[in-house]
Amino acid sequence: MTINQIIEKILRFEFLNMEEGLQIYNNLNLSDLMAIANNLRFQLHPDKQVGWIIDRNVNYTNVCVSGCKFCNFYCAEKSSKAYITSIDEYKSKIDEMISLGGNQLLLQGGMHPKLGLSFYKDLFSLLKSFYPNLKLHALGPPEIVHISKMEGIDFKTTLKELIDSGLDSLPGAGAEILSDRVRSSISKNKCNVADWLDVMREAHKLNMVTSATMMFGHIESIEERLQHLIFIRDVQSEKAKDNYGFLSFIPWPFQDKDTTLSKHHGIKNKVTSDEYIRMIAISRIMLPNVKNIQASWLTVGKPTAQLCLHSGANDFGSIMIEENVVSVAGADYKFDAIGIQKAIQEAGFEPVQRNQKFEFI
Ligand code: SF4
Numbered sequence: 519m520t521i522n523q524i525i526e527k528i529l530r531f532e533f534l535n536m537e538e539g540l541q542i543y544n545n546l547n548l549s550d551l552m553a554i555a556n557n558l559r560f561q562l563h564p565d566k567q568v569g570w571i572i573d574r575n576v577n578y579t580n581v582c583v584s585g586c587k588f589c590n591f592y593c594a595e596k597s598s599k600a601y602i603t604s605i606d607e608y609k610s611k612i613d614e615m616i617s618l619g620g621n622q623l624l625l626q627g628g629m630h631p632k633l634g635l636s637f638y639k640d641l642f643s644l645l646k647s648f649y650p651n652l653k654l655h656a657l658g659p660p661e662i663v664h665i666s667k668m669e670g671i672d673f674k675t676t677l678k679e680l681i682d683s684g685l686d687s688l689p690g691a692g693a694e695i696l697s698d699r700v701r702s703s704i705s706k707n708k709c710n711v712a713d714w715l716d717v718m719r720e721a722h723k724l725n726m727v728t729s730a731t732m733m734f735g736h737i738e739s740i741e742e743r744l745q746h747l748i749f750i751r752d753v754q755s756e757k758a759k760d761n762y763g764f765l766s767f768i769p770w771p772f773q774d775k776d777t778t779l780s781k782h783h784g785i786k787n788k789v790t791s792d793e794y795i796r797m798i799a800i801s802r803i804m805l806p807n808v809k810n811i812q813a814s815w816l817t818v819g820k821p822t823a824q825l826c827l828h829s830g831a832n833d834f835g836s837i838m839i840e841e842n843v844v845s846v847a848g849a850d851y852k853f854d855a856i857g858i859q860k861a862i863q864e865a866g867f868e869p870v871q872r873n874q875k876f877e878f879i
Pocket residue numbers: 582583584585586589590591592627628629660705708
């Protein structure tokens with residue numbers, strides 16, 4: 519197929535196969551890719567609106583058995599740094615978030631070897647009893663797999679029990695690169711590709727709001743990045759038509775500072791601004807059935823994230839009150855509610871605050 523024929527396919531929102539994806543990745547210059555992705559963005563979202571959200575990260579524990587080589591956040595259960603967040607700490611963090619206009623907690627943390635389903639059910643129920651309007655965007659497929667294996671139950675049962683206890687939506691965390699070759703090398707105790715995708719299939723059957731992510735720029739090949747996008751697109755196309763599914767896709771570059779990958783394996787983040795913008799555009803092109811593409815300002819900074827809004831991205835994500843995982847690996851950009859809106863305006867768009875379901879508020 520010629521490049522022009524592939525471009526025609528893209529503009530009709532048709533799925534590209536691996537070979538076609540590689541052809542455009544390798545042969546189109548950045549400005550052409552940006553223009554094509556921008557065209558798709560405006561077909562999907564004709565207004566110049568860009569979504570953003572106020573939410574707050576809280577880490578429930580830093581104890582983790584996964585041993586990811588890109589993570590500086592976790593520690594062993596017996597470490598003097600190990601913690602499990604107390605209810606009083608949640609309350610003060612939630613109160614601060616509410617005072618800043620947010621109502622959603624992004625609850626992330628380690629895969630603790632002793633915390634099973636009842637811990638999360640009790641935590642979610644308690645938080646909802648104190649804050650009935652609070653939205654819980656919590657855990658991710660690796661944690662669902664970890665809990666299910668600990669309990670000897672299937673993913674659907676785990677998800678249903680957590681939803682009944684107050685879980686509102688499931689972040690697409692822990693996807694890194696959906697390749698078992700990559701995962702067994704950088705995150706050896708994390709779930710494999712089939713399990714990650716199966717958890718999302720079950721979440722979609724339960725009509726949960728989910729997102730998908732990709733952490734790239736370490737040991738993966740371009741083919742593995744494209745295959746990751748194809749997996750996401752294929753799982754999305756399996757969901758029931760009116761169910762939420764993946765509402766957004768968020769790619770970000772590996773943050774290398776002080777990580778095992780960097781210190782012991784010499785793997786550095788070499789993703790330039792141009793390459794990040796290229797991946798945003800490729801994501802928009804390869805994921806015609808995922809409506810929202812988010813630029814990760816936290817990891818790439820304001821100017822690059824602003825250019826992403828002209829390259830297929832239509833969302834700026836959260837102001838991230840307290841982020842402790844990628845921040846300790848070198849991502850140290852910050853925005854408050856005014857700053858994020860100004861950044862969107864400077865890029866030529868209208869900032870609109872949204873909720874987790876991508877409804878403007
Ligand atoms: S990235 Fe998450 S799963 Fe991996 S070691 Fe860190 S806390 Fe654990």
